Amino acid sequence: MTEEVAVLGAGMHPWGKWGRNFAEYGAAAARAALTDAGLEWRDIGAIIGADTVRGGYPGYVAGATFAKALGWQGARVASVYAACASGAHAVDAARAQILAGLADVVLVVGADAAPKGFFRPAGGDRPDDPDWLRFRILGATNPVYFGLYARRRMALHGDTPDDFAQVKVKNSAMGALNPFARYRSRVTAEEVAGSAVVADPLRLLDICATSDGGAAVVLSSMEFARGHGRPEPVRIRAVSTVTPRYPNAVLDLPEIATDSAVAVDPPEETFRRSIARTAYEEAGTGPEDLSLAEVYDLSTALELQWYEDLGLCGEGEGVKLLRDGATALGGRVPVNVSGGLASFGEAVPAQAIAQVCELVRQLRGEAGDRQVVGARVGITANQGLFGHGSAVIAVR
Template sequence: MHPWGKWGRPFVEYGVTAAREALADAGLEWSDVDSVVGADTVRGGYPGYVAGSTFARALGWQGARVTSVYAACASGAQAVATARAQILSGMAETVLVVGADAAPKGFFRPAGGDRADDPDWQRFRILGATNPAYFALYARRRMALYGDTAEDFAHVKVKNAAAGTLNPYARYRKEVSPGDVAASPVVADPLRLLDICATSDGGAALVLSSLGFARRHGAARPVRVRAVSTVTPRYPNTLLDLPYLATDSAAAVPEPERGFRASIADAAYEEAGLGPGDMSLAEVYDLSTALELQWYEDLGFAAEGEGAALLRSGGTKLGGRLPVNTSGGLASFGEAVPAQAIAQVCELTWQLRGVAGERQVPGARAGISANQGLFGHGSSVIAVR
């Protein structure tokens, strides 16, 4: 990885740094790589839209197959899925996956300015709902349905900040108290500034290979990808005509028993042949503190409405029965959109290798990452040792 922060340099620099670090970790040269998959950043101009080629050029043209993918916050998982498919199909034995971003200050503006067909534009201009506004709606929903409190939300930040102090790649490496959260400015009631993640510069990279290649190159017990879930929502079109969410044919889709985020996890568990009880840790998308509590339930770690109780029990902190966001999460990193789903898998890998230092989960055997991208992009990876 390249450390997260506000460095003011081109995204390519962060991605190349991470790529070279990943290659060194794998004991490979760039010339050994068969394919490179870049996670796109639409704020990086044309080079960001063709990130795979951009990183290949920066590393030095060597003839590798190249792919670029965009799925908003799920771009990194889509890149991993693409690389994995190339390996399983026999198209490549080694694939370099890279994502990096140089995020603008403040809230993201829809790429290319105002566009009526952009769901971000619709949300901002029609509903007046910037990202913190809809994070706050989730928080209010949890308060109304389950009795969650602002203090519960604050303790998510406290937990993740404590883990972030132990991560040299994190942008924020300072412990936070509940009082610090309560004293920070209200952004969208009930969420305060320290309940919401920042926007950051950063980069992350992985080398994926076939199992045979890994073993031939000295990895007797490599970390293995057991599942990648990139599912889309099920959204019955029975009451409303919403052309950007459902087509006419969707009227036949039955009401789903579980929501979209839960379906992302369900698909990953099914493919891996594992369940929530098999996980040693999880990296989830804490865009806001309340959203982390929702992930506990969607991943099956707690029953519906019991996420805050699991947090209060200490079960999701370092040393708990199922630590969540041992990296420090977005609370400690901020968003570097194309890199973050890749960064989650970096953390799972270090934990499963047993090299995570002071934030190490003892005996970690399996871990799951989870987030979602704009416009119905699922994102979850299960890795095992």
């Protein structure tokens, strides 16, 4: 089992469309995390920034950008980019520094100021980038991918558009209770069905928005935590950042086929399932031990897929889990009690850190009306483009 690191503080800047520089959101989240930890910025030995490709050059050196915004104090600095998994990879880099003895306490920050509409590749023509190629050659924006995934579930497992809508209903009810969420109103299945079609069968309310926001956590060695009055802090027990395994050659969101599907048998497990398995193995735990999960619900249909990929149920049984209420607050394994992307929208480098923030609040028993009673073990999960895995397991 990997050595644990403590989470001393968690902080966020509310999600929305604020029209300001990403560094402002990150600095505000960082200050909130420091306050939660009972520490000052000068106490931090290292800062890891999760990069944004939409913030110009400062976004590519996010660690230094946030350090400057907080005030130069000599901390070690690093910047990490892993697309949607950037925040979790930044957490992993911070953990590595702590376990290597390079720093006792590390601040991890991610923030974004997102454009309106769907995300498009940044940085001009990039013919070696499959993300750019699918936009340029196929016209396949992210919602098109989400729609293909939903169609696949409908064909293989009999999922229906109403099932997808019920994911939104569940998550919006939680987002209505979360002060950091962008959308804080309940949504009905009828409202989902009445919203505009974006990528059949998905409608506007099935797909997450793009948002501004920031999140931060303060991590430390267990020795530092105990020496600062935190004998039983929330602890990170595992971080999975694995890449796909051949012949699983699809590096993008839907695993509809592989580049080598004609020549070889399909892989025994999908990329996302390997992300979860690696996290469970490192933590010495399994899906049966989970109190809650925070997953990357880019679309309502994708959340159902995560149920299966995390081992909460068997293949094709995600809808049954949803219909039985198992993933709602009070159910066997509540999923996205933060409200998920359905309520926040996507602020790419911040979101995986925000997922950890939710686990921290839940495991401390500080989530108010969203509290999962007796929460002891939580997992986060998302996937970055180009083969970036991401899962974090935290325990109390």
